[in-house]
Amino acid sequence: MDNSSQTLDLDAVDSYLSTHLPGYRGPLSATKFPVGQSNPTFLLKSADRNYVLRRKPPGVLLKSAHAVDREYRVQAALAGSNVPVARMHLLCEDDSVIGSMFYIMDHIEGRNFMNPEMPDMTNAGRGEVIDEMNRVLAELHMVDVDAVGLGDFGPPGNYFERQIGRWSKQYRATETDPIPAMDRLMQLLASQMPADDGQRTLVHGDYRIDNMMFQKNGTKCLAVLDWELSTIGHPYADLASVIMQWQMPTGAEGRGLAGADRAALGLPTDAAFIAKYCERRGLPGIDNFGFYLSFSFFRMSAIIQGVLKRALDGNASNPERAMKIGQYVPVFAEYGLKALKAD
Numbered sequence: 001m002d003n004s005s006q007t008l009d010l011d012a013v014d015s016y017l018s019t020h021l022p023g024y025r026g027p028l029s030a031t032k033f034p035v036g037q038s039n040p041t042f043l044l045k046s047a048d049r050n051y052v053l054r055r056k057p058p059g060v061l062l063k064s065a066h067a068v069d070r071e072y073r074v075q076a077a078l079a080g081s082n083v084p085v086a087r088m089h090l091l092c093e094d095d096s097v098i099g100s101m102f103y104i105m106d107h108i109e110g111r112n113f114m115n116p117e118m119p120d121m122t123n124a125g126r127g128e129v130i131d132e133m134n135r136v137l138a139e140l141h142m143v144d145v146d147a148v149g150l151g152d153f154g155p156p157g158n159y160f161e162r163q164i165g166r167w168s169k170q171y172r173a174t175e176t177d178p179i180p181a182m183d184r185l186m187q188l189l190a191s192q193m194p195a196d197d198g199q200r201t202l203v204h205g206d207y208r209i210d211n212m213m214f215q216k217n218g219t220k221c222l223a224v225l226d227w228e229l230s231t232i233g234h235p236y237a238d239l240a241s242v243i244m245q246w247q248m249p250t251g252a253e254g255r256g257l258a259g260a261d262r263a264a265l266g267l268p269t270d271a272a273f274i275a276k277y278c279e280r281r282g283l284p285g286i287d288n289f290g291f292y293l294s295f296s297f298f299r300m301s302a303i304i305q306g307v308l309k310r311a312l313d314g315n316a317s318n319p320e321r322a323m324k325i326g327q328y329v330p331v332f333a334e335y336g337l338k339a340l341k342a343d
Helices: 011-019 068-077 123-140 159-174 182-193 235-246 271-282 289-313 319-326 330-343
Strands: 029-032 043-046 049-053 087-092 102-106 200-201 211-216 221-224 230-232
Touching: 011 087, 011 319, 029 068, 043 289, 049 068, 049 123, 068 102, 123 200, 123 221, 123 235, 123 271, 159 230, 159 235, 159 289, 182 289, 182 330, 200 235, 235 271, 235 289, 289 319, 289 330
Parallel strands: none
Antiparallel strands: 029 043, 043 049, 049 102, 087 102, 200 230, 211 221
């Protein structure tokens, strides 16, 4: 197994930062974050401050996957906007430095909620965090992409048509065993696609609570993280991604709210969250939400199929977790079929 996704050549990183990062002072140490299956991410500790290094994984990669240069570009463009992001410092596109492209950003001192039940929070605190999550999502979709220099960040045309085509190809390229539910889901999504309503916004692509950093002692969002799937697209994909996550089982594995007594926890219903989002964006409501939810399950199935394939090929960021996650591909596909039928 190639172990370079688990470690860093610290001497090479130190030398590069000494030359290219103003104010940097060694010595340098690095610790790999255990979360994240796509782009290996490391906490860097220098003499007087902490940074985060995020890199492409080693090995043969799918075309357009692991685009850390796009992650860097979108976060740099959002600096100073109403969407909180970490400060970007530099992008290294020279693979010879550590074996793959990487970027350096600020390390955010805050807290991260892996579990949307937020067991250590009060009811009021939970409600405030979810409302902040809603606010930031609406702000993201109201960013003037041309004004921040991201007008060309995604191709024109029907976003869902493009995405279903892209992820179907990605899924086929990483397919390991036949999954009838996935075959059926791809067929139905293609045939039931809504007409393009003209909405074209910046989308995060994996918007969920565990990709956000909040104040240590408050509920304000300090940064939205993990922008690998960001593009110009349709905002309902991000909204549906939130609802999709909440339909997962509770606990460390599912990180969802299925079966949870939301009222007792001070958490909103799906309908209340969607309504608040629409209010913030001045929308009358959303028709055919089941399609968008189904699409979210489909894309997640394709993503975790890729995670499984990387684990089997020996270049996953966290091999043990990757194998475990990979078993959920048919489960997510079934959820996608259920969402279409339920609408």
